[in-house]
Amino acid sequence: MIIKANLREAARSLISSRQRSILALLGIVIGIASVIALVSIGTLAQQESMRQFKEMGTDILSIQTANDRGEDKSKGFKLQKILKIPENLSSISIVAPYASSYGELRKDGKRINIPAMGVTESFFQMNRLAMTEGRFISDLDGITPHACLSSNLAARLKAQGIETNPGSELYYNNRKITVIGTIEPVAIGPMRPYEIQEGILLPITALLHMSPQSIISTFMARLSPGFTTALGTEEIKTCFSDLTESMKLRIISPEEMIAQMERQFQMFTLLLGAIGSISLIVGGVGVMNVMLVSVTERKREIGIRRALGARKKDIQWQFLIESVLLSLVGGFVGSFIGVATSWGIARFSGWQFEIVHGALILGVGVSVAIGIFFGYYPARQAAALNPIQALRTD
Amino acid sequence: MTLLKLENIKKSFNLGPLQVNVLRGVSFEVKTGEMLAIMGTSGSGKSTLMNIIGFLDQPDSGRYLLENRETARLSDSELSAIRNKKIGFVFQQFNLLGRLTALENVCIPLVYRGIPEKEQKSMSMEILEKVGMADRAGHKPMELSGGQQQRVAIARALVGSPSILLADEPTGALDTRVGQEIMNLFLELNSTRQITTLIITHDPRIAAQCPGTILMQDGYIADREESQ
Ligand SMILES: Nc1ncnc2c1ncn2[C@@H]1O[C@H](COP(=O)(O)OP(=O)(O)O)[C@@H](O)[C@H]1O
Numbered sequence: 001m002i003i004k005a006n007l008r009e010a011a012r013s014l015i016s017s018r019q020r021s022i023l024a025l026l027g028i029v030i031g032i033a034s035v036i037a038l039v040s041i042g043t044l045a046q047q048e049s050m051r052q053f054k055e056m057g058t059d060i061l062s063i064q065t066a067n068d069r070g071e072d073k074s075k076g077f078k079l080q081k082i083l084k085i086p087e088n089l090s091s092i093s094i095v096a097p098y099a100s101s102y103g104e105l106r107k108d109g110k111r112i113n114i115p116a117m118g119v120t121e122s123f124f125q126m127n128r129l130a131m132t133e134g135r136f137i138s139d140l141d142g143i144t145p146h147a148c149l150s151s152n153l154a155a156r157l158k159a160q161g162i163e164t165n166p167g168s169e170l171y172y173n174n175r176k177i178t179v180i181g182t183i184e185p186v187a188i189g190p191m192r193p194y195e196i197q198e199g200i201l202l203p204i205t206a207l208l209h210m211s212p213q214s215i216i217s218t219f220m221a222r223l224s225p226g227f228t229t230a231l232g233t234e235e236i237k238t239c240f241s242d243l244t245e246s247m248k249l250r251i252i253s254p255e256e257m258i259a260q261m262e263r264q265f266q267m268f269t270l271l272l273g274a275i276g277s278i279s280l281i282v283g284g285v286g287v288m289n290v291m292l293v294s295v296t297e298r299k300r301e302i303g304i305r306r307a308l309g310a311r312k313k314d315i316q317w318q319f320l321i322e323s324v325l326l327s328l329v330g331g332f333v334g335s336f337i338g339v340a341t342s343w344g345i346a347r348f349s350g351w352q353f354e355i356v357h358g359a360l361i362l363g364v365g366v367s368v369a370i371g372i373f374f375g376y377y378p379a380r381q382a383a384a385l386n387p388i389q390a391l392r393t394d
Numbered sequence: 395m396t397l398l399k400l401e402n403i404k405k406s407f408n409l410g411p412l413q414v415n416v417l418r419g420v421s422f423e424v425k426t427g428e429m430l431a432i433m434g435t436s437g438s439g440k441s442t443l444m445n446i447i448g449f450l451d452q453p454d455s456g457r458y459l460l461e462n463r464e465t466a467r468l469s470d471s472e473l474s475a476i477r478n479k480k481i482g483f484v485f486q487q488f489n490l491l492g493r494l495t496a497l498e499n500v501c502i503p504l505v506y507r508g509i510p511e512k513e514q515k516s517m518s519m520e521i522l523e524k525v526g527m528a529d530r531a532g533h534k535p536m537e538l539s540g541g542q543q544q545r546v547a548i549a550r551a552l553v554g555s556p557s558i559l560l561a562d563e564p565t566g567a568l569d570t571r572v573g574q575e576i577m578n579l580f581l582e583l584n585s586t587r588q589i590t591t592l593i594i595t596h597d598p599r600i601a602a603q604c605p606g607t608i609l610m611q612d613g614y615i616a617d618r619e620e621s622q
Pocket residue numbers: 388389407408409414416434435436437438439440441442443
């Protein structure tokens with residue numbers, strides 16, 4: 001009963017000193033928003049990568065070439081050698097090499113810069129893709145510039161009034177290419193290159209033909225049933241050991257990917273956590289300030305309440321509830337902004353969005369804790385006031 | 395029956411290096427149902443005495459018995475409970491809380507008793523009716539005249555059925571006519587409900603209407619008159 005009356009009282013008192021309260025809340029809003037955004041984005045990113053692994057399986061490796069020295073430009077992998085790997089190595093069942101480039105897509109005087117990727121037919125199965133319309137690239141396409149559009153690119157082109165159905169013609173780096181299909185949207189992660197979502201795919205030989213400076217820097221390999229990541233890695237290393245003088249191999253396994261993501265996530269957590277904590281401290285001090293001013297302004301009220309039978313404890317509760325309510329308001333606004341931010345980032349990154357409930361609980365919990373922590377001292381001050389002195393102030 | 399008994403109450407304040415002996419040994423008794431005016435020049439210690447009687451302040455020495463019980467060395471919670479249940483304060487400046495309605499102001503003592511809200515409201519409405527303010531229950535103090543505010547304040551002092559009503563210059567901020575109306579209310583409450591009442595006043599016309607008068611001077615009770 002007292003709690004209910006106190007809550008109503010606290011709300012009224014906060015509303016009557018609106019301006020001051022709002023200013024004090026800024027820190028809490030920013031702090032809670034960054035904490036919520038941090039936890040949500042981290043969770044969404046992890047879920048997204050997990051979704052990718054779920055779709056693709058964890059029995060894949062990504063093998064990249066890396067230059068040892070800057071001047072020594074890597075020549076990349078040789079296509080023929082890669083295509084023979086499933087035959088030569090018992091641990092590998094399928095390979096999908098790819099080469100990347102970046103160029104200008106043009107049609108009807110409209111130009112956009114997009115990434116392009118040269119792939120083989122096996123790329124489709126390797127990445128567990130699906131077609132919205134048309135067909136995927138076939139090894140029989142050879143150097144014919146047949147192009148598959150990614151879902152996002154198709155949407156962008158449609159928005160500009162450019163035809164994307166199979167048979168439409170576009171120009172990539174001034175060469176005519178023919179659309180043969182559009183890929184369905186997929187979860188992007190550390191294994192799947194982002195071109196699947198943003199660019200065009202061409203037959204690998206066609207791409208290498210069109211842009212001679214492109215190299216095959218990466219190939220993906222799926223393990224044969226019953227073989228472990230370690231075994232596959234070992235076999236690939238030995239296969240390339242004699243051939244790679246200036247080239248270094250980097251073999252990325254799902255396990256390693258997940259570990260790396262976790263490291264990145266930790267960095268991210270530290271950074272946003274630091275921003276969050278600083279803002280929360282600033283916000284907490286703001287709340288304390290508002291409450292101290294409020295206690296000073298309401299000395300007479302405190303005296304009156306004491307005369308009418310309020311115990312020190314009652315006064316302390318009244319002001320503590322007020323400061324908790326104040327920071328809770330900040331917590332709610334901050335949570336809203338945090339969720340909105342994570343929604344924006346999820347959208348921008350092409351992740352599936354959902355409200356992370358753990359983050360909301362954390363946000364509300366933290367703001368209540370701040371209200372208690374920073375409201376405690378002012379509430380103590382209020383409770384400790386001498387009733388007569390308090391009544392005499394005006 | 396003796397309601398309260400003061401014996402040799404002393405109280406001093408430190409004003410910087412100066413010690414002001416405000417009460418230098420005050421002794422008197424008040425019987426249940428009595429109505430006393432307390433007079434005396436400004437600074438003679440009337441308010442200090444009333445604060446001690448109302449448990450807002452403690453004497454430096456002396457005994458204070460309320461309903462025959464020793465009141466020294468009570469905890470904050472116990473003192474608050476006595477103020478809440480036994481004492482009704484009425485102030486010169488009315489001291490209503492501006493954010494609350496008249497009804498909510500009257501409810502305050504009941505809130506601290508933990509009485510359910512519905513019951514608070516019905517008890518408060520009943521008492522507001524008694525002081526003639528029922529039709530203004532939903533108004534904020536700002537929207538009421540001085541006399542009306544003091545009526546609400548009296549209702550608030552009475553709502554918890556206290557043993558004693560302490561009024562510190564209750565008519566001091568009101569003009570003579572309205573002050574007399576408030577005085578009439580005190581007289582009526584005292585005669586119909588036998589509420590023990592102490593009224594500090596500067597106004598001899600107000601004091602003359604009380605059955606008894608105490609005169610304070612230099613920290614002592616200089617005189618006590620009973621008109622009956
Ligand atoms: N809390 C206090 N601190 C210091 N001096 C006080 C305090 N309360 C009262 N006094 C002093 O005690 C004297 C008596 O005050 P008070 O009891 O209010 O007198 P009255 O009500 O008769 O005018 C005054 O001189 C006043 O300044």
